Structure formats: C-alpha cells, structure tokens
Amino acid sequence: MASRRNLKRKSPEKYEEDGAFVFPLDELNQDLLERVLSWLPTSTFLSLSSVCKRWKSAATSPVFHSACSQIPTREPWFYMVDSSQSSHFNNQQQFVYDSAEMKWKFLNYPSNFLEEKQQNDSNLSNFLPVAASSGLLCFHNEENGEFLISNPVTSSFRKLPSLDYSNNTLCAIGMYSTQESYKVYLIFGETPNLSFRVYNSTTNNWEDSQVLSRKSSQSFSPDDDDDDEEDSQMLYFLSKCGNVVATEIQKTPCKQYSSITTTKDGQEILCFLNSSGKVVVCNFTEKHFFEYPRLLPLHNEYSIDLVECGGEIFVVVLSEFLETASLRIWKFDEKEWTWNQVLAMPAAISHEFYGKKLDINCSGSGEQLFVCISNSFDESCRYFLCNLAGNEWTELPACCRKFSCAFSFQPRIEASV
Template sequence: MSIAAASGGSKRRRGLGDLHDDVLERVLARLPPSAFFRLRSVCRRWRAAASSPTFLHACSLLPSRDPWFLMLSSHSPPIAFDAADRSWILPSRASAAAATDAAVPVASSGGLVLYRSPHTGALSVSNPLTGATRALPSPPGTAAPLHAVAMYGSPYRVALFAGDIHDGMSMAVFDSSTATWAPPLALSRKAAPPHAAAADDTAEVVYFLSKSGDVVSTNMQRSASKQYSSAVVTSSSGGVTAYFLSDSGTVVACDTARREYAELPRILPVYFEYSVDVVACGGAAYAVVLAEQLDTASLRVWEFVAAGDGDGEWRQVAAMPPAMSHAFYGRKADVNCAGHGDRLMVCVSSGDGEANGCFMCDVSNNRWEELPECVNSDGVEVNDFLAAFSFEPRLEITV
C-alpha cells in the first residue's frame, strides 16, 4: 500500500509554514537583502522571525553579500544600487538615516555608513538596511582645518585627519569597542618623491576641474559628501592607509600605523584640466581621472606603485573604452567613485546635464558596463549623482 493511500489517498505538499522556526530563519536569511523590507508584511510568523536574534545569527553565517551603492543626487533623495540584482532601490530605510540634521554620508565600511552634519560637524553611524543609527561623541576639539574622514575595521574606527599638509597634520581616532576618542596624534610628513617637487611649488597656479565640474584654481570646491571623503586600504598585516585629495588636487596617503603621510606626485602636469577622485577596491587605492586630449575625453584608472625611499610612479591599470568616454568631451564633466571588492563604480555628471551616466568596472580585467537608468518614485530619471558610497547590506550589523 502506498503512503498516499495509507493517509487517505492524498499527499499534502509541505511549504515554508511547515518548517521549524530555526530552519525557516535560515531560509529567510538567504533571501536577497532587498526582500528584507517586505518580510514583516507577509505574516505574523515572518514578522517575528525577522526580529529574532537567531535569525540575525543565521544572517551572520553567510560569508558575504554583493554590495549596494548609496547614491546622492542634487534633486532626489538617496537611492541605492543593488549590484547583485542590477537594480535601483528606491528611497526607503536605505535613506532614512540621512534625514537627521541634514547629515550627509562621508564614509562607509562593511555594512555601515558614517554621516556628518555640514553645520555642526556632528558624526553618526547608521546601518542603511535597518535604519539603526548611533550618534558618536564629539571629537577632540581642534582649530586645525579638517581634511578627510576615514572609516575602517571591525569593530569600526573613525579617523579624522586635520592640520596643515605642508607643516604637519594630526589624526584623531574613535574606537567603537570603547566608544571613545583617542587624543589627537601628530603625523610626520614623508619627503616627496623627486619628480613631485613641482607639485609643491606654491608659486605656480594649478588649474583643474573641481568636484562640481567647474574649472578652478588653487582650491578644490567639493560637494558636502565628497569634501572629506577618503579611500581606505588595509594591508595583509592589518595596516591601514587612507588616501584623500588635498585642496590643490594632489593625492595624500596617510599611514595610520606609522603615523606618517606623503603627498603623491601629480598624475597630469600643471595647467592641465581634469576631474579626479580617489577610490579603494580589490585591496588597492586608485585615482580615477577624466581628462580631455586630442579632441576626445578619456577616463583612466591609475594606481601609485611605490619604489622604495618615498619614490614611486602612477601606472594605468584600466581605461574606459574610447567609444564610452568620448561622450564626455567638452562637457566639463565631474567624476565621483565608489569601490567594493573588484567592482569600481564611476558616476559622471556633466555641467550641462547632457552627458551623465553611471558605469561599473571590473578592475581585474578592465571590463566596463553602463548601469541601467535610475528612475525615482516620481518617474523622473536621476543621473546627476554627486557622490557614491558602497556598503554590504547586512541586517545583523550593529552600530
């Protein structure tokens, strides 16, 4: 006699409702992160599972998730791009944390994003997936100008780099495990490479494209989100180096373990107009440069390769196909970048709004693709992104 006959002639199909709670939680933990927003609306059992500590533990057992890129526009709320689904996540919890005190993202690490108030300088950390937010205590007071903000590690740390790049900088670090700031530490300046000496000649006026796409001289004017942004690289030994742009457009590298920094040589000569941003991905820091030459525009990715004794050189590691980059010729376009793993996102915004676009590059094989159009909740295309920050969407990450 068959099992079906013994049970009355029918076989009941088992569904998710028949799973034990811990099995159900492990299944739900494997759903795409974008589905987490809808878990609580399915049924009371799923709502309870989504809030369970064991469910969060099941999420933590997954080794990694594809990144999301938090994108900021001048006329639209923040929007996230899901690299796994190649889709845009319209405003929801992913942008809720930006509503406090007009705070804007300035850094990200792991599954967290760091926000800073342009008015007060107050810092807060948020998990964009859950909306959980934590205000950081006020950093040690200093009259020195702030140059860059970096976020790294787990437990996470926040580093503020301030001072005069030519006369000496300092670094103040917040440790989330102790919830305290360490007193500011002085950073020593390394000698510039011989061929970088011309970049330090303050008698010359250096012209370049600002982060807003305008040709300026001497001082770089950047958006509130990118003004203090940095690219952080962690070595195999655990050392952390933060890279950021100086006011004059040079790349500054700060070794937090050795407490020293150096201005790297310029990629392009003086009096050459270009837009530049620094980004970290694949365990390395890169400078992404959009420049015009020979009646066309080129977008290239450069890595600084040290040669010892403070010397080194920039080497090109990737370049956008000319058929793509030529569209930005004559547009006074600006580049803003974010990286995660081997992925490098490049947002290009032109001064006239006619040649905007978002592109993803796999740096390891120099493969480029243009991302699909982003349409907001009002049905309007959004493509004037001023900043991008990458994070790994994880429910279990606490602030």
C-alpha cells in the same frame, strides 16, 4: 498476507513539474528557517518579511542576525546623493542602486523611526553623508561638527559623542568597520602638518589627538623634491564642481572630506586627495604619512577621484588629450614608485565627454566600480558600473532624479550602530 511495506502509509510526494524535489519551508524549525533566510539577498528578505509573522519575527532574531554575519559579502548598494547636495537622511525615503537586482529603489523609513526622529532630534536634516564602510554610513553636520552613524537598511542610527575641533582644519573623514566594531578617522591640518583623531565604537570615545610624521623612504623618487618646488606654481585642475578651472581641486559638500580606508598587512591606512591633487597616504598604525607623486603633469585639466575595490586603492581620472576624452583607472606601484594604468573606459563611450567640462564622483566595492558623471551646466547625470575583473562597462538606466555622487555599502541587516 499483505507485506509490511504495502501497509505503510506513504507521504505525499512533493515534486515540481520539472521533477525537482520541493521541501516546504514551513516544515523547517525556526532556527533552520532563519539560517536559510540569511542567504537571501537583503532586498528579497525585506520584501518577503511581510509574507507572515514567522518570517517577520526573524528580522529581530539573534540566530538570524548571527547567520547573516556569517555571509562573507553582499552585493553592494550605492547610496545616492542628489545634485542639490541635500541629505537623504532627513527625507522619508532613501534612494539606492541595488547592484544585485540591477535597479534603482527606495528605502522607506518605518513609521516608528520617523516618529522617534521628530521627537528626539529636529536637526537631523543638517547631516550629510561623508563616508561608508561595510553595512554602515557616516553622516556629518558641518554646522556643529557632530557625527552620526546609520544602517540605511534598518534605519537605526546613533549620534557619536560630541567633539570640539573648532581650532583645527578638518581635511578628511574616513570610516572602517568589522562585524564587531567600527572606527571613524578624522585628519586635520595641511601637509606637512597633519594630525588625526579616532572614534572607536568599542569604547564609545574619541581617542586623543596624535601627530602624523612625514615618512622618509629609500623607495621615494629623487625627483620628489623637484615636484615639491612645482607645487608653488599655479596649478590647473578641472574643479570637482565641474564648471570652472580652479587653482586647486574644489569638491562638492558630500565629497569635501572624502577618503578611502583599508587595511594592509594588518595596518590601518587612509588615503585622500589634498588640495593640490596629490594622493596622501596616512598610516595610523605607524603614525606617519607620505604622498604619491602627481599622476598628471602640471597645467593639465582633469577631474579625479579615489576609490577602494577589494582592498586596493585606485584613482579614476577623466581627462582630455588630442581632441578626445578618456576615463582611465590607475594604481600605484610602491616598489617601482610609479603609476600604472590598469583599466580604461571604452573610447567609444568616453569620447562623448570631450569638451563638456564634466565632473566624476566614484565609489567602489569588491570588483565593482560605480561612476557618476555629471554636468553642472544642464544638471545632466550619467551612471556607469564597471566590473574590474573583466573591464566590462555598463551604463545604468536613467533615474527620475539627478545624483552627483554615491557611497557604497553592503546591505547588512545585522550591522549594528
């Protein structure tokens, strides 16, 4: 008699040529399939969502969005702003650099988004990107003071409630987001008279204006007073426009209000560069601010920018000294109250920038630092990506368009505006 084992029907074996076992995704139930898809790089899922209706339906599934939100981090995309300073928000295509696939790519707006945009608001073309956090970008219309939040991956967007600040001087815009909510910070005035307002997506309202007091600390250097007296002297900086030496830092429109936001010991922190080249640190939790001492001496000519990487604040400086150029990354030690150089671009690369009056605009995410180096004379641009952990610098391939700056964000499908 044949054994029971021999009478049992065998399932066809599923093996690749190399012997690896293969389990078809079609045999997964929908919930489990969506959890598997959530681990795909965002750009991969966007292309694979056209494979079949089942995969496409995952894009709007609450289970899929919930699974995506459980992924700790995504490799950053760098949202590019062209050298003419025109906004990409009004175009049919957005240009990004995908650090996961290490290539430039377009993000096409879906047709229904374009129709909605044309029907509901003809003034979206006036919005310029000014800040980014997690999976969201913040746009600002300087003509009427309006703000708009967008998820560049899904093309969803939302206008914030109107805010009249015509009687105040706006000097910095910042953004900080979590999985559940986001905030937009506005800094008004000039040091030492600073105030701020906060938009909270949880309440969908702008909070009342609050004053930032100047902090006095024993950790401050006794030379700070002397430094304040020097501020009244003529200052020389390489313009943020990159083509003139100005008495104060000049910034391109998209970087005019740029700042860095982070949290430290549970406190909400925003840093920005003031017109004299000092880093101003605003603590919204304790409602005070202070300034770091100047990084380079007076009468030095340089280009400077702030970046945030892994929750840490860094300053990137392109300067010239002894007939060579250097691009260095600095971090401030609040205990010692001094600047420390942490990394530098290889001299073989940075020396090429000597005497060219270049401008740098930087963005960071995780352990990656993105640097745009532009020359306004011939509109040439070069782009570098630095891995901070290993001080590894990679020059990115040239692109069909010229970009002067970038904003980093994580491509998160589940990020809600």
